[in-house]
Amino acid sequence: MTEIKSAFNASCRNCGLQKVCFPTGLVKSDIDRLDQIVERKSPLKKGQFLFQAGDRFTSLFAIRAGVIKLYSYSDSGDEVIHGFYLPGDVLGVDALASKKHCMSAIAIDSVSVCALPFEQLTDLSLQIPSLNQQIMMVMSKEVNEGRSHSEMLIKRNADQRVAQFIWSMVERYRMRGYVYDEFRLSILHRDVAVHLGLTPETVSRILAKLHLENIVTWKKKEVTVHNEGALKIAAGARREL
Structure with missing residues (x-):
């Protein structure tokens, strides 16, 4: 099984997540300038908080390894x-307006992050227009993902929600250049149920059905996709003509 990892001490230029993180679209000299303000935090253990609701906002955080759950x-x-x-994702955008985090971010396995002090990031973005554009894209991505999740809860039934959740993970692994049909995922089924507005029993029933239909198997922390096309259709996507 493949688990998403990234070298903790890698610079922005040498980081394998460069294409899905802030340096996207930046030239090498600008990446080096960004790297100078990045703070590489000590790894978090499972159950440790990156930040909690009510904490003062000082930085955006880019995930280098592991998985963070954001909740309130x-x-x-x-x-x-x-x-x-997941690695390459940026979080903390929710606190930009109030300057306080309104949600909590907790590690659900071993996590490494880069902190981008927001005042320094803002100053640098004034000098590098493409970096300012990246910040806007991160904010836009956050808004769009929130809207897409709300629409999914309204328009899709329970079976489609679970299949869509797994399909989205497949796509996110694919985008990062990792093996996407067989991977390790530390997210609890109970947390998936809460995220999708379902009961744990319903999620377990649907996962058992997907396994019996030889579409996908998710046992404990191991996910294996047997039929990618069928999974996409189960998620509510239209068949390609």
């Missing part, structure tokens, strides 16, 4: 899971 609580005390962040 509703007024009634129910957990709301807003997303799972």
Whole structure:
């Protein structure tokens, strides 16, 4: 099985996630200038927080290795899971307006991150127009993903939601250049259920069905895609003519 990894001490220029992180579209000299402000944090262990709701906002964070769960609580005390962040993803955008994090980010396995101090990042973006464009793209991506998730909860049934979740992971692994039909995923089925607005029992039933139909197997932390086309259709995609 393949687990997403990235060398912790790699510079921005040498990082294997360069194509899906901030340096996308930057020339080498600009990447080197960005690298000068990047702070490589000590790795987080499973269960440790990157930040918590109410913390003061100082930096955006780019995931180098591992998976982060972003969540909050509703007024009634129910957990709301807003997303799972993989290597190359950037988080912290939610705090730009209020300057305080309104959600908590917790490591669900061993995680390495790069911190991009926002004041320095803003100053640098004034000197590098393409970097400013990248910041806007990160913000736009966050908005679009939130909208897409809301639409999925409204328009798709339970079976389609689970299949779509797995399909989105396949696509995200593919985009990063990793093996995408057989990989390790530390996300709990219970967390998937919360994220998709389903019960854990429903998620387990649907995963068992996908396994019996030889479409995908997700047992413990191992995901194997047996039929990519069937998975895409199960997720609600139209058949290609």
